[in-house]
Amino acid sequence: MTLQQATLPAPQFDHIQLDSLKQEIEKNIHQGQQFLDTLQNVPTDFAAQVHVLEQMDELENNMSESWGVLSHLNAVMSNAQTREVFQSLLPALSEYYTQLGQHTTLYQTYQQIHDSAEFSSLSAAQQSAIRLALRDFKLSGVALEGEAKKRYAEISARLSQLSSDFSNHVLDATQAYFKPLNEAQLKGLSQSSIELLKQYGQQRELDQPVATLDMPAYLAIMTYAEDRDLREALYKAYTTRASDQSDHKEFDNTEVMEEILKLRQEMAVLLGFHNFAEYSLAxxxxxxxxxxxxxxxxxxxxxxxxxxxEVAELKTIAQQDGIEQLQPWDSGYYSEKLKQQQFNLSQETLKPYFPAPKIIQGLFQIVNRLYGVQIVERQAPVWHPDVHYYELEDQGKVIAGFYFDLYARNGKRGGAWMSGFRSRMQTTQGLQKPICYMVCNFTPPVGNQPALLTHDEVNTLFHEFGHGLHHMLTEVDNISVAGT
Structure with a gap:
C-alpha cells in the first residue's frame, strides 16, 4: 500500500548531516545570546514586556527543535559521530542556559509582568508560564552574585557532561556484553525467543545463538531458561553494568556518580537548600x-x-527443583512457574494474541472512540526502517503527528519514553502543530513474522501513548506549558 506524504513539516531524518545540524544549533545558541546581550533594560510598557517573553518563546522553540533532533538521534541511533557532535555542543549549551537562567533584566521583566495590575488580563496559560519561569530563575541562581554565580555555572556545565558520560557508559556496557549459547542452555525458551537469540548471533557474525543484555533477550532468559548458571551469569552481568564489578571496567560509573552526588549537594547549598532532595522537590x-x-x-x-x-510461595516451588536458597536470578523464573501452576497462564502463550500490528490498530481504534480523532500512517523520512510516522486528524484536519520507534536494537538506549519534537505554539508564522516521538524497546520481529508483544509490553505501549496524547491533543498555545 502506498502511503500519502506527511502533511506536517518534519526533519529529513533519512539524510541528516551532522555538521549542518551542529551549525544550526550553534546559530540558535548565538541568536539567543545576542538577544540576551541586547536586553539591557526592562521595557516600561506592559505590552513591550510581554513581547520580550514572546521573543524568548520563539528563540526557545528554535533551540528545542534543533537540539531535540540531535538529542533524539543520540538516544536512538547512538554512534561515535553523533556522540562526538552531541558532546562538543554541551559546554556552549550549558553556558547559554546558565546565562539565560541568571539574566537579571530578563528575570525582572518576568517579575514586573507578574506584579503588574494587567497580569490578570493574560490567559491562564500565560500566567502559569510566568509563575513557573520565576521559580526556575530562582532555581538557576539568578540571585547569586560574584564567585557563587561563577561556581554555579561551573557546576551546571560539569553536571551536563557527567550526565552524558553516565548514559554513554550504561549504553556501551550493555552493548559490550554477549554470551554465545549452546543447545543445552536454550532449554525452556520458546522457539520465538531462540530465533531472536539466533538473530543476535547473526548480527555478530556467529553461527550460534547469543545472549545479550538487551531487554527482550534478557527477560526471555531470566523468565524461561532452565539453566540456572546461565540466569546467574546474565543477572550479574546486567546488575553490574557500568560498575567496578563488571568485566568491562572501562565503562565504570563509580567516580561519575560520586562526582554527580558531590556537585548536586554543592549546587543545592549554593541555592539555599540543605540538600539536593530539597532542591529537586522545589x-x-x-x-x-x-x-x-x-x-x-x-x-x-x-x-x-x-x-x-509471595516469596514464601516462590521458595516452595523452587524447593521442588532442589533449590534451598532462592537467589535474585531465580525470582523471574519461578514467578513464571508459579503463574503457570496457579492460573495455567504464561506470557509466552499470550504473545500470539498480541501481534504488534493488531495491537497498534486496536490502540488507534480506542483513541478514536475516546477522542474522535483518526490516526493515519503517512510517508515521512525516518532514522531507521523500523520507524513509522503517523498523523492525527480531527474532522479531516491534521492536528498533530508522531513517530513510533518500538523495537530494541544496537545503539538504542534502554527503556521506553515519549519526548516532544515540536510543541504546539502560536508563532509569528501561525499555529505550530505538535509532533512527538514514542520510543520503546520491545522484542523485534523475527524473520517475516510480526513482532509478538508480551502483556507488559502492551501496557507499556498504551502508557507511552497516553503521554503522547497529552502532548498532541493540548489546546494550549504557550510552549512552556503546552502538552507534557
Whole structure:
C-alpha cells in the first residue's frame, strides 16, 4: 500500500548531516545570546514586556527543535559521530542556559509582568508560564552574585557532561556484553525467543545463538531458561553494568556518580537548600522531603506482608527443583512457574494474541472512540526502517503527528519514553502543530513474522501513548506549558 506524504513539516531524518545540524544549533545558541546581550533594560510598557517573553518563546522553540533532533538521534541511533557532535555542543549549551537562567533584566521583566495590575488580563496559560519561569530563575541562581554565580555555572556545565558520560557508559556496557549459547542452555525458551537469540548471533557474525543484555533477550532468559548458571551469569552481568564489578571496567560509573552526588549537594547549598532532595522537590508536587520519605516508608509497610507471602510461595516451588536458597536470578523464573501452576497462564502463550500490528490498530481504534480523532500512517523520512510516522486528524484536519520507534536494537538506549519534537505554539508564522516521538524497546520481529508483544509490553505501549496524547491533543498555545 502506498502511503500519502506527511502533511506536517518534519526533519529529513533519512539524510541528516551532522555538521549542518551542529551549525544550526550553534546559530540558535548565538541568536539567543545576542538577544540576551541586547536586553539591557526592562521595557516600561506592559505590552513591550510581554513581547520580550514572546521573543524568548520563539528563540526557545528554535533551540528545542534543533537540539531535540540531535538529542533524539543520540538516544536512538547512538554512534561515535553523533556522540562526538552531541558532546562538543554541551559546554556552549550549558553556558547559554546558565546565562539565560541568571539574566537579571530578563528575570525582572518576568517579575514586573507578574506584579503588574494587567497580569490578570493574560490567559491562564500565560500566567502559569510566568509563575513557573520565576521559580526556575530562582532555581538557576539568578540571585547569586560574584564567585557563587561563577561556581554555579561551573557546576551546571560539569553536571551536563557527567550526565552524558553516565548514559554513554550504561549504553556501551550493555552493548559490550554477549554470551554465545549452546543447545543445552536454550532449554525452556520458546522457539520465538531462540530465533531472536539466533538473530543476535547473526548480527555478530556467529553461527550460534547469543545472549545479550538487551531487554527482550534478557527477560526471555531470566523468565524461561532452565539453566540456572546461565540466569546467574546474565543477572550479574546486567546488575553490574557500568560498575567496578563488571568485566568491562572501562565503562565504570563509580567516580561519575560520586562526582554527580558531590556537585548536586554543592549546587543545592549554593541555592539555599540543605540538600539536593530539597532542591529537586522545589519543582515537584510533593511539599517536602519528609512527605516523600513517609510515603515510601508507608508503601513499604503495606507491601511487606504480601511480598513475604509471595516469596514464601516462590521458595516452595523452587524447593521442588532442589533449590534451598532462592537467589535474585531465580525470582523471574519461578514467578513464571508459579503463574503457570496457579492460573495455567504464561506470557509466552499470550504473545500470539498480541501481534504488534493488531495491537497498534486496536490502540488507534480506542483513541478514536475516546477522542474522535483518526490516526493515519503517512510517508515521512525516518532514522531507521523500523520507524513509522503517523498523523492525527480531527474532522479531516491534521492536528498533530508522531513517530513510533518500538523495537530494541544496537545503539538504542534502554527503556521506553515519549519526548516532544515540536510543541504546539502560536508563532509569528501561525499555529505550530505538535509532533512527538514514542520510543520503546520491545522484542523485534523475527524473520517475516510480526513482532509478538508480551502483556507488559502492551501496557507499556498504551502508557507511552497516553503521554503522547497529552502532548498532541493540548489546546494550549504557550510552549512552556503546552502538552507534557
Amino acid at each position: 519543582s515537584k508536587m510533593a511539599p517536602d522531603v519528609q512527605t516523600v520519605h513517609k510515603f515510601l516508608v508507608d508503601l513499604a509497610e503495606h507491601a511487606r506482608a504480601p511480598a513475604q507471602q
